[in-house]
Amino acid sequence: MELIDLGATVHSEGVFEDFLHQICERFELEHAAYAGVNPVSQTIHGFVTYPDAWKRHYTEQGLDRLDPTLHCAARSIAPVDWSRLAGQPNFDRVFRDAGDFGIGRLGLTIPVRGPFGDIGMLSVSGNGRPEQWHKRVAEVISDLQSVAVHIHDTVMRSEDLSRLLRHPQLSKRELEILQWTAAGKTQHDIGEILSISHRTVEVHLKSSRDKLYALTTSQAVARAIALRLIYPI
Amino acid sequence: MIVVIDSLNRHEFPELLDEMFRLRARVFGGRLGWEVEVTDGREIDAFDALDPLYVIGLDEEGHVISCARALQTTGPHMLADVFSAILHGEPPLRSANLWESTRFCVDTERLTLGRGSVKGTVSHATCELMIGSLEYLRSCGITDIVTVIDPVMDRVLKRSENAPYGYVGETTPMGKVPAMAALLDTGEERVERVRAFAGIAGSVFADQVALGRLRLREEVLAAVRRMEGAPQAVADLVDYIDGQLRAATTDGEREAVRRLALGLSATGGVQAAWRATRQALAGAA
Structure with missing residues (x-):
């Protein structure tokens, strides 16, 4: 299956979510989420495949301020397997709640750094046994790096000012x-x-x-x- | 033995990082004569503030003997900025699967002092660092590396079955020395060739036991550094305790050094600590 070519798409409602769903299907993942910060326009972008109930809970509880998969991974250049975050403050708080919504602890966040101080993160999660998960990650990680940069660049370029900068x-x-x-x-x-x-x-x-x-x-x-x-x- | 330090664990290894910055100062500021800024015996530049990934090699005594630094080519990195002269005004490569490696160096002084073992040679340390870098980057989904090196390093790569598959830009003088940008893949075949050349089998990365010892050392030295006293006296005590830790051969001995250090730090001042140490030594003798 071909992934949507975000570079060509006129960015209509839902196209980034569709892309994330396609990523899940192609790489056999449970969920995918993208978060990006554009310091030029000072905007934050977020797209997820999570169920609405979890999205609501996450926002209501302000978990975005605690979530180590965002805050720790944002400073890393290497992909961060969530098992490395297990000792971080708030990890248990966020993932206990996530578990209630059927979202597990097997996951990986791929940070992207752009040329203008912009930062993006593609998080993907899976289920099953940890050994299987790590094997799966090793197989697809280089493709995931590539799609992470693709979604990040196209999200950043969806703003007029950034599009001019990003010729x-x-x-x-x-x-x-x-x-x-x-x-x-x-x-x-x-x-x-x-x-x-x-x-x-x-x-x-x-x-x-x-x-x-x-x-x-x-x-x-x-x-x-x-x-x-x-x-x- | 290779340790990888990034934004997630750098707070755990301040001593190792500091030792690495001092090694870089000796190599790039000293031996190689690159135009780098050395402050207080440490070579640290703007890219070190970007939370790069460091691959660090340690010898059997735990001294930093080699290091390299990796940055993404999608964001700020040296070829796009500092080394842009190599590219003659052309924009640098930018790819999700390509990282830049810079500040690759080996402590030739320590290694050529020589203790005779194969593991203590420049070639072994260089190959171990290359294997560690290639394997770790591959595990991050990185297929290719662009690395800024001088012609000497280029020859070292070729000699150790790790020849670049290509170059970008042209060899360009940077300060006193020519610099070039070489391309390497992280493929298994390349790693196997380097392993065969250097006779290195098995994992090159520090295991949990080794990491535990490194963390213990960081804890102990941090406690000593927090003590009050003249800077030189604190530094001397750090060296003394570090020497004791390196000399320790069993977990029991290491634990004894840890108790000694934490006990000394509880006394508050370095003067009191030295007095206590001398008394303990006199008692033992």
Whole structure:
């Protein structure tokens, strides 16, 4: 299943929640939540797949002020498995309540740092045995990093001011590689043409995708053409 | 042995971090002659305030012998700012799966003093740190690393079966030394090659027992540092207690040092503590 390409979507009501639901389905997760802070506009964004009753309880009880999955993870650069937070103050308070709403303690928060002091967090949770959970996380964590940055960038860009600041800045090398990709060349071909390793080609393509708010290389090529960064062939 | 310190556990390891900043000052400010700011014998820059992730190598006595620092490329990092000259005005790579590694260094002075063991060599320490960095970053979902290094480090990487698969930008003088940005993947094959080269099998990370000992040391030294007295006298007492801890070979001995230190700190002043220590030593003799 293809994830919604948030980079292309006109941001209508519910599109970020839909994206989170798709993340859960694709990576076999129970719940997903995104929270982001934009210091430019001083706004906070939040989207979750949690049941309404838990959302209400969470807000009414002011758990957002206590929740260590937000406050500890916000300062980390590495993904934070919730088991590392077990000793934190308020962990038990928040997760005792969460348990009443059927939300378990197996989870992971992936922090994202953006270029303008913006911070986002994608939290995902699961159920089952801890060993299974950790195995599952190891399998999908690199994809989760990628979708975390995707949702963060697109949420931040949903504000007019931030969109202006976030005009994609690609290097000559990235554009050159995208141009050859548009011409139908494989990573291997491009490596030969430019006398660089195919892995160097790949890391530049990954970077171009993230800069163009694209999940796939073909989306990135299309967007680069639309932005007149490269020529259609 | 490798310890990973980040925003979640850095409050537990102030001594280790301090030792790391002093190592960085000796290496980058001293031996390598990089243009870094050293204050009070410590090299700390603006990026250390961003809660980066540190991978730190310790020798068998618990001394910091190597370190590296990781930052996300999606946010502020050195290539985007301080080392941008390497990229000649081009924007840096930015990817969710790419982290930047900087301030990679090894304590060649301590290691070449040499105690003869294979584990005490520069090469072993370098490889252990590289294995720890690659494996930990992979566990974070990071597939690639961009690292700012000098040509000497580049040769070390190539020699230890850990050659970069590519470079970005160009080798550019930064102060007295040329610097370059190299690309490495965190794949298992690469780690296996480095392990085979260095003869390192099994986990390189500190286990719970080792972490427990490190925490005990932090607790003990923190208690001594809180004592009142002339700074030099406090520092001397810290060194003395630390020496006792390093010399301890059993948990019982370590616990004895802990009781001694906490007891001394309860006496309040360093002067009184030294008196008590001398009396205890005289009594023992």
